[in-house]
Amino acid sequence: MAPVLPGRPDAARPQVRAPGPHPQEPYGPPCPWCATPNRPDRHFCGRCAMPLADNGARTTPPGHLPWWRRLFGPGRDEAPWAGERPRLRRVFDRVGTWVTAVVVVTLLILGAVYIPDGYHATRDHFAKRAPVEPDQIKASRAYTGHPAKLAFDKLNNTWWGPGVVQSGQGEWIEVGFARPTRLLDLIITPGVSTRADKLDESALPHRVKATITKKDGSTTTRDLTLDPGAGGQRRAFRVGEVTKVRFTIESAHAASAKKQVAIAEIEMFGRSDGSRT
Structure with missing residues (x-):
């Protein structure tokens, strides 16, 4: 048989460790999202990284807030998921919003006051004498x-x-x-x-x-x-x-x-x- 050149070795594949339950702790508290057992001292699931609400990681709920805090304060709605959060609003954005609202309200008031005079002035301008x-x-x-x-x-x-x-x-x-x-x-x-x-x-x-x-x-x-x-x-x-x-x-x-x-x-x-x- 004729001599054969040595083959080119394949590139080594990266070894990725997927998150999952530890083999030595199969009976820890299950994750409420994926039912994977986790150690009692963990705050987030080792498989899906979701918060473990049933193992004490949940913070103490806030006390009763006054009505004006519940109506205008933060935390009225459920927190958005990662990737769905709105654009961060800065101080100048809020100031611009209030200025725009004041201008719009002022224009509406002036329109309600001067629209009748403008209507008559327009009719007078085009009316035949x-x-x-x-x-x-x-x-x-x-x-x-x-x-x-x-x-x-x-x-x-x-x-x-x-x-x-x-x-x-x-x-x-x-x-x-x-x-x-x-x-x-x-x-x-x-x-x-x-x-x-x-x-x-x-x-x-x-x-x-x-x-x-x-x-x-x-x-x-x-x-x-x-x-x-x-x-x-x-x-x-x-x-x-x-x-x-x-x-x-x-x-x-x-x-x-x-x-x-x-x-x-x-x-x-x-x-x-x-x-x-």
Whole structure:
């Protein structure tokens, strides 16, 4: 027979000792999980490594905790298994959670307070304007032949004047509504006409204070500033539940001892789909 080379030896296999019961202690307390006997002094099973609850390893249960500790304190739920534990929450995470909660609550409160105003403001912005007619018209005084109603007759060649010279400071003209009305815009035409060649015939209102009376009896004021020009001047005048508006003259353009202040027209506008509620 021909010579044969020696074979390559196999690599030595690692000797792994699997956990299990000790052969000399087959009658120790059984594990409640896998029933493997264990020494009495062990706290964890030698086979499955689970806690031995029946051999004194279990800690003494805590005493009775107050309700707020049971509700908000730690240990309310069963401890998760290894590999299923949630991410560790740090101090900044808790602070961020509280800050977020405060911001959300604040936004909800502000939304509940301002949503009605925002709703009406949106409707007012997109609503088509329609003229609003007053039910009552009166003034502090009027010049002969130029009563207060001429400022609301839709004619630009008639006018109202208080019949006093200079600026007419403190004189007023007032309108009332039988039912609460929502107003959106005003157009005030100063002077005795819309024609530019007639501007010198009277003083022109400059600052006008509008005193608004609402349905609940409360009052608020708006300051209107007019230019010394001819023609109507539009001003935003968004206010709801109006029952009365008084326009008081504070100052006038081109006031003199030979002129009285005059207003040719005051036009009020609301929503075209019903300005009264």
